[in-house]
Amino acid sequence: MSPVRTTGIERIAESFAATSKRAALMPYVMGGFPSLQESVRIGEACVGAGADILELGMPYSDPLADGPVIHAAGTRALAAGANVAGVLGVARALAPSVPVVLMCYANMVFAPGLEAFLERLEQSGACGLIVPDLPQGEAGEVLEECDRRGLALVPLVAPTTTGERLASIGGRARGFLYTVSVVGTTGERRALGERFAEVVAAAKSSTDVPVALGFGIGTPQQAAEAADAGADGVIVGTRLVRAADEGDDPASAVGAVVGELAAGLAPTDRR
């Protein structure tokens, strides 16, 4: 370990640079689902199977950007007793082996006071924060405070984000630009959105940070298509949350799916 502490933003950049796959593989794990302990094991299995960066979901009562599978997992995590301390404990357990980015809805970020929340996040060793209901116009203070701590505030863009707005969001992105592949909530889809290649291209031209494509990617084929379109990272959520709910060993079930996704992104797979 180097004595000079690298910031969260730097660690994320290093992970994108260091991946040997065609795009960084970025699994989403719902914190506390099916239990706190089990979600640590799931995260470890992801890392073992080739995850480059981990997105950790903070369960929330009213997740407006999530489809039924992640919503239900969050509801069950809360019912099983997951709370902020518990989920940040999951981050702390995983952070030494992989950069962890917390996905957390805005009300939970502001509830204890912004600084207090970010202080705890930083202490957990997490590298950054994604707030799916904090569009640019509301993000000013959060971005400033994250920057001060070297935490990456990762913004989202959608297929509906165009022109000046896209340029403005891309220009202020930290860590990576979370590019939503479809007009919709999280969830698996038979095919990537019609416009996803265009969306990736537009996102890439708007920013200097890596572009990660998410929402709706669930198969190795789709992951490969995202990489073909130029995505620097591929985020897989619902497919893995579903795997965590099948069988009696969630960690190995998730690990197996992540392994297949990693194979789909192997440099030898194509070209």
Added chain:
Amino acid sequence: MSADEAPGARPDRGGSGLPIEHRFGPYGGQFVPETLMPALAELERAWVLAREDEGYRSELNGLLRDFAGRPTPLYLARRLSERVGRRVYFKREDLNHTGSHKLNNALGQALLARRMGKRRIIAETGAGQHGVATATVCALLGMECVVYMGVEDMRRQLPNVQRMELLGATVAPVDAGASTLKEATSAAIRDWVTSVESTHYVIGSVVGPAPYPALVRDLQRVIGDEARRQMLEREGRLPARVVACVGGGSNAIGTFTAFIDDAAVELVGVEAGGEGIDTGHHGAPLTVGGRPGILHGSRSAVMQDEEGQIVQAHSISAGLDYPGAGPQHAHLRDSGRARYVAVTDDEALAAFGEVARLEGIIPALETAHALAWVLAQPDGELDLVCLSGRGDKDLAEALGRERA
């Protein structure tokens, strides 16, 4: 409404320099997924143009008059006035077509959606009154309509489910959490995140991300504009007190707006006290106070735990069974311009029966909260109450509770 009065043409823009307020003091804003942001900007542009547009205004005002039956009467509730020892007037939104104030907003938004070229309409509903109003307007304009409603509310407001279906709307049951208004609103927002390019979301109260709180207020202020004029004609003076129930707060803000600059007029919003404020089972975030929160796209008074999880509300009345309230109400409270109080389920139920027998008017259970507060005040000189809706929808629930 007089023809020269634009719905919502009011110079007060909250000092933000924006054509429509996004914030009310520290409240309001746009806390929604990025996918929706362009649609909110489009809606705001469309509203700014429409409200100044002669064609839009005359079509809306024509429908408010001929289809909805406006202006609604201002009625002196004689026996109730005798009972409390002062004059109490009802602004009769129960006589608005479909039986509540909700139609004022649904008409304005559906006409706006048509101007924007959106053919599909979605809405959330608690009491079913906003759902019925939206379904009605969609039938009128030949638009597709999907209304999200919690399964608990479908049970307790069954007549309104039947009305919506008869009107050709699809009622989409929502089975999550407490399966009431909060979950229905979340489900409608998720639909909109997926369908935003073809669909307009007709939100039913002064909640949600900007521009909705201002847009819905602009469309509901017709209540207070009419009532103020009617009161001056009838009494030659302004009311001492204006009282309305608050779920999200649309009938209240619609009634208050005309009186906000009349400093001598007291404004009182009545929230759902549920089983009592101390029990935690209520729908009274404005009354209780505490740290503001973010719900359904805006920052306002919200019922939440220390970590920011939204807490379930409780009320006998489906329309007040909501853990949030419109951001402008939170600001009116903080500034001291309006005050907010709570009335319990039992008190509302008693007022429901009492007003029926005293006045021959069966109020909605939502409205019964405002009436209960008025009935309980020993003093005052001249009250105006927004009689936001009629209570036919509530008979089974109210009578069931009385017998229990």
